[in-house]
Amino acid sequence: MKLHKFKSSEITPESLYINRRKFLKKMGILTGSALTSQNIITSAFSYTPETERKITPYKFVTTYNNYYEFGTSKSDPHKNSKDFITKPWDIKIDGEVENEITLSVEEIKNMIPSEERVYRFRCVEGWSMVVPWLGFPLNKLLNKVKPTSKAKYVKFTSVYDPDQMKGQRFPVLNWPYKEGLRIDEAMHPLTIMVTGLYGKELPNQNGAPLRLIVPWKYGFKSAKAIVNIKFVEKMPVSSWMNASPKEYGFYSNVNPNVSHPRWSQATERVIGENIYSPRIKTVMFNGYGDEVASLYDGMDLRKNF
Amino acid sequence: MIRIFKPTIFVLCLVPLIIIAYQILFNQLGAEPVKQITHHTGEWTLRFILLSLAMTPLKNITKILAWIKYRRMLGLFAFFYGTLHLLTYIGFDYQFNLDPIIDDVLNKKFIFIGLAAWLLMLPLAVTSNQKMVLILKQNWKKIHRLSYLIGIFAVLHFIWLSKTIFFEPLIYLIILITLLTLRLDFIKFLFKKKSVT
Numbered sequence: 081m082k083l084h085k086f087k088s089s090e091i092t093p094e095s096l097y098i099n100r101r102k103f104l105k106k107m108g109i110l111t112g113s114a115l116t117s118q119n120i121i122t123s124a125f126s127y128t129p130e131t132e133r134k135i136t137p138y139k140f141v142t143t144y145n146n147y148y149e150f151g152t153s154k155s156d157p158h159k160n161s162k163d164f165i166t167k168p169w170d171i172k173i174d175g176e177v178e179n180e181i182t183l184s185v186e187e188i189k190n191m192i193p194s195e196e197r198v199y200r201f202r203c204v205e206g207w208s209m210v211v212p213w214l215g216f217p218l219n220k221l222l223n224k225v226k227p228t229s230k231a232k233y234v235k236f237t238s239v240y241d242p243d244q245m246k247g248q249r250f251p252v253l254n255w256p257y258k259e260g261l262r263i264d265e266a267m268h269p270l271t272i273m274v275t276g277l278y279g280k281e282l283p284n285q286n287g288a289p290l291r292l293i294v295p296w297k298y299g300f301k302s303a304k305a306i307v308n309i310k311f312v313e314k315m316p317v318s319s320w321m322n323a324s325p326k327e328y329g330f331y332s333n334v335n336p337n338v339s340h341p342r343w344s345q346a347t348e349r350v351i352g353e354n355i356y357s358p359r360i361k362t363v364m365f366n367g368y369g370d371e372v373a374s375l376y377d378g379m380d381l382r383k384n385f
Numbered sequence: 386m387i388r389i390f391k392p393t394i395f396v397l398c399l400v401p402l403i404i405i406a407y408q409i410l411f412n413q414l415g416a417e418p419v420k421q422i423t424h425h426t427g428e429w430t431l432r433f434i435l436l437s438l439a440m441t442p443l444k445n446i447t448k449i450l451a452w453i454k455y456r457r458m459l460g461l462f463a464f465f466y467g468t469l470h471l472l473t474y475i476g477f478d479y480q481f482n483l484d485p486i487i488d489d490v491l492n493k494k495f496i497f498i499g500l501a502a503w504l505l506m507l508p509l510a511v512t513s514n515q516k517m518v519l520i521l522k523q524n525w526k527k528i529h530r531l532s533y534l535i536g537i538f539a540v541l542h543f544i545w546l547s548k549t550i551f552f553e554p555l556i557y558l559i560i561l562i563t564l565l566t567l568r569l570d571f572i573k574f575l576f577k578k579k580s581v582t
């Protein structure tokens with residue numbers, strides 16, 4: 081497979097990013113003290129491809145989660161993650177690199193400032209949110225190491241801690257949770273490591289202390305509570321691919337034309353709406369096609385689902 | 386006893402309806418209201434199916450005939466909640482938009498089998514009254530054996546719609562297998578033998 085090298089000139093910030101201040105004012109959030117614990121650059125722009133979609137209320141973003149480590153029901157993560165300890169927390173970057181490193185989350189946060197990113201979040205189950213994340217482009221972290229010429233993919237491993245994570249005591253998935261991206265996907269400026277949301281520190285149920293967000297892919301690709309990032313030569317097998325290869329592909333790009341055996345991918349329900357609200361149409365690449373479609377030039381996305 | 390029990394049970398069977406009505410009226414449905422209604426009605430449909438399937442084994446095990454008197458009522462409540470479940474899907478989820486519904490029925494095996502389960506409940510609901518028992522005689526029993534198939538389809542529906550079988554679908558599967566096993570002749574024979582000795 082030919083790897084597509086991403087050039088920063090390929091994105092058009094002006095058309096896609098709105099002034100962060102304008103956004104903050106509109107949101108009426110991110111005031112004063114909530115921010116002091118986070119290192120946020122004020123000059124950053126916020127990504128927001130749409131003006132018509134409402135930001136999902138904090139209550140739903142933090143109580144309606146798929147995080148099987150804490151239980152299979154949507155309300156479980158919120159209930160069962162309260163005492164989860166995220167300090168201290170180290171992340172190792174290794175594999176096909178010349179200089180493997182281990183960094184604490186604190187070090188990473190101090191080294192790389194977080195910025196506000198308002199992204200659509202589309203779950204494979206056919207629902208979606210719009211979340212104001214705090215985070216930084218993953219490439220800023222990955223640039224701390226030098227991949228060898230063998231490196232083609234990046235594999236993410238989440239924490240394994242059955243003492244604290246009830247769900248891991250049962251073979252629901254092959255723990256620890258594993259995910260993967262092609263290097264160009266991982267280096268893409270839209271791909272972020274998340275440190276918070278709604279201007280606050282990342283709640284445990286949302287994947288604290290550090291999680292991935294890849295906004296043009298189904299939510300499960302965005303691994304939570306990451307402890308290891310490994311450059312690898314072969315395409316990693318994610319936990320969901322392992323559980324059901326016919327249902328979950330490696331790419332898992334949001335794609336209304338490739339249907340899942342259980343859920344309609346043509347439409348989605350918007351979280352936080354009432355019982356009379358209709359489903360809305362799902363957009364290719366979750367609406368980020370202008371930025372990411374070129375990554376998949378010449379690929380059959382039905383086969384590489 | 387039956388005179389007091391039956392109305393009490395009837396009212397108890399309405400509790401799931403009251404709960405969901407309350408949640409709708411007072412905006413307690415949470416993040417995904419339509420799904421909440423779908424799940425609530427779906428789960429209660431399944432529970433009533435399994436409850437109605439439990440009456441005959443309970444009669445055999447306890448040697449108390451009265452269990453049978455509740456079988457029809459429980460079955461009809463299963464049909465009632467199943468119909469609400471179906472209407473939620475058609476009316477709220479897809480807003481009577483038939484194209485995606487037909488697409489779902491043809492392409493999603495969990496919808497297909499769920500619909501099959503509901504359709505199989507129709508003849509049972511229609512023939513549930515005493516008059517029909519008299520008219521159909523032996524055939525009534527045969528028709529109502531469909532309830533086993535409905536139980537199997539209902540559990541399959543749940544397994545297929547779940548991302549993993551853990552834990553709820555698995556629990557229902559175990560209950561179903563237990564209930565069906567208790568009806569096997571050699572198992573029934575065991576109970577009979579016990580009561581003789």
Ligand code: HEM
Pocket residue numbers: 420423424425426427428429430431434467470471474496499500501502503539540542543546
């Ligand atoms: C005897 C009939 C049926 C039974 C016992 C039943 C039972 C269930 C159960 C237990 C659930 C899952 C609830 C949960 O996850 O908590 C469910 C979900 C669902 N059922 Fe049914 N069902 C039946 C018929 C149908 C029919 C006829 C349809 C549509 C044609 C249908 C469509 C659905 C849908 C769309 C869901 C939600 C799937 C999701 O979570 O994405 N069901 N049902």
